[in-house]
Amino acid sequence: MTIDAVIFDIGNVLIEWQPERFYDREIGEARRRALFDAVDLHAMNERVDLGHGFQEVIYETAARYPDFAAEIRMWHDRWIELAQPVIPHSVKLLRALRARGVPVFALTNFGVESYAYAQTQFDFLNEFDQEYVSGRMRVTKPDPRIYELVEEQSGVTPQNLLFADDRAANVSAASARGWNVHLFEGPAGWADALVTHDLLSPEEAAA
Incomplete structure (x- = not known):
């Protein structure tokens, strides 16, 4: 054919595309596990993939989880480091x-x-x-x-x-x-x- x-x-x-690897490197595996257990970051990213605003979605999510706000904002602010190599x-x-x-x-x-x-x-x-x-x-x-x-x-x-x-x-x-x-x-x-x-x-x- x-x-x-x-x-x-x-x-x-x-x-x-292995975001967990980035977070393990940046904040340590234990903190990463706590983050991913508390926040469905992949569901957050699905909203971006559906055409919602990149920064808007991520920063809104960060505001809802103040204990992890800095780490969640990394998904936007350091995104290109997640999408490597x-x-x-x-x-x-x-x-x-x-x-x-x-x-x-x-x-x-x-x-x-x-x-x-x-x-x-x-x-x-x-x-x-x-x-x-x-x-x-x-x-x-x-x-x-x-x-x-x-x-x-x-x-x-x-x-x-x-x-x-x-x-x-x-x-x-x-x-x-x-x-x-x-x-x-x-x-x-x-x-x-x-x-x-x-x-x-x-x-x-x-x-």
């Missing part, structure tokens, strides 16, 4: 596909402002042929609607899409719509999948 476009998730596919092999694969003339899209749960900020820090985020950012679309993966919007806006048939994401629920939702999918567990496996689909040669896909 012909693949007409390859779709990359971003968090934990192109850029590592880059996964170099994945970036190489993105660029190898584009060099081959294969259209490459992004489909990511990401806030509007935080994505714009990330684009100033990571040049490869400006290299997609099309960007599907949940904050702009006001819907997040794995809601079926976000995949439907990608199909409508790209004009690519589901069976001709290949999508990589690190979350099984997101992959399953895409597969249910007929997309070709890959559960990302590391760039080497993704490279192998791209070779299997005859999108890259083994040499092009190498780290």
